Amino acid sequence: MASKKKVTIGLGEIGASWATRSDKFVSPDDGFGAKPTYHVHPDVSRPEQSAVLNFRTLKEIEGYIEARKKADDIYGGVWAKWGDDYDCDDFYAEEMTASVAADNIMNDFWESMA
Numbered sequence: 338m339a340s341k342k343k344v345t346i347g348l349g350e351i352g353a354s355w356a357t358r359s360d361k362f363v364s365p366d367d368g369f370g371a372k373p374t375y376h377v378h379p380d381v382s383r384p385e386q387s388a389v390l391n392f393r394t395l396k397e398i399e400g401y402i403e404a405r406k407k408a409d410d411i412y413g414g415v416w417a418k419w420g421d422d423y424d425c426d427d428f429y430a431e432e433m434t435a436s437v438a439a440d441n442i443m444n445d446f447w448e449s450m451a
Contacts, residue, residue: 339395347402351409354381356389377401397450404446408439 348354356376374391375398378384392398415435419428 339399341395344395344398344402347399348377351402351405352381353402353405354378354384356384379405400446400449404442408442411435411442412439 345355354377356378374393375395377390377392377398379388379390390401392401412432412435415428415432416423419431422428423432
């Protein structure tokens with residue numbers, strides 16, 4: 338079971354943070370059956386309101402953190418491997434493959450949330 342402390346640490350590890358406040362936000366009665374949600378900024382360096390992600394449970398956030406870590410490892414590994422020698426066709430081909438793989442990981446996560 339995910340704890341709030343564990344999730345908070347995990348968000349920091351991927352460069353994300355709680356949005357607005359760390360408590361579960363309960364929307365006002367909007368007549369459309371709004372449910373309480375957790376709000377997360379996926380990138381603390383760009384905390385725009387339009388980028389906020391909404392999750393129903395801490396377990397969902399924990400799944401997001403794990404997916405992001407896997408995607409970041411794949412994509413970041415290419416840059417770590419090539420370092421300053423990235424201006425070549427081989428790098429661009431590998432970078433594109435890693436980018437698609439990372440996108441697929443995140444797409445699979447979002448589909449599992451539907």
